[in-house]
Amino acid sequence: MPYNNTPIAPSKDVTGTVSLPLARVKKIIATDPDVSACSNNAAFVITVATEMFLQHLVEQSYNIVKSERKPRRNIQYRDVANAVARVENLEFLADVVPKTMTMKQFKQKQAKEDAARPASGTNGTGVNGQGTLDSHLGAKATEGQAVNGASHEESMEVDEDEEEEDDEGGEEEAQEPEQVDDQDRSGDDETSKSPEPPKAKPGEDHAMEQS
Incomplete structure (x- = not known):
């Protein structure tokens, strides 16, 4: 029995039902x-x-x-x-x-496709100099990492130099107050000693009385 392949025209009337489940x-x-x-x-x-x-x-x-x-x-x-x-x-x-x-x-x-792959360059460029997006993005990413790494090392070196300078400056500041304290102490000793009045000779006193 042959398969019935006669097309069935879809109904144009709105019945509210569908053919699909x-x-x-x-x-x-x-x-x-x-x-x-x-x-x-x-x-x-x-x-x-x-x-x-x-x-x-x-x-x-x-x-x-x-x-x-x-x-x-x-x-x-x-x-x-x-x-x-x-x-x-x-x-x-x-x-x-x-x-x-x-x-x-x-x-x-x-x-x-396999023959075209070995012909491409190692840096992602093809035979005619055409490059791929992944290769360019990868190269930029590696360059950015290298730059960031170098800047990070430089910043670390600068931080170490600043710490050394801060340590040296702190030692100098610690020495300066000691010197100031020594000077203050010497000044206090000098001021504590009152100057003695000069002693007049007996002949000079007699001459002044006669005058």
């Missing part, structure tokens, strides 16, 4: 960590939008099938991939539905 759509939504809660109305609207998007994707894929020399009645994976590659509003699915390639094409592509 609503319970499964709710489970898929619940697996999203960014969605804390989803109401039944929101899940229904998402299901309707998904159904409409699938209809549009299948319609564009069927247009690709009709454009071939030998049109077919069924849609294959390559038809969907060609529709994603050709239709502008389906280009965001290029990573989800990539074009298929044979094992021979895959091996040739891998061989070209």
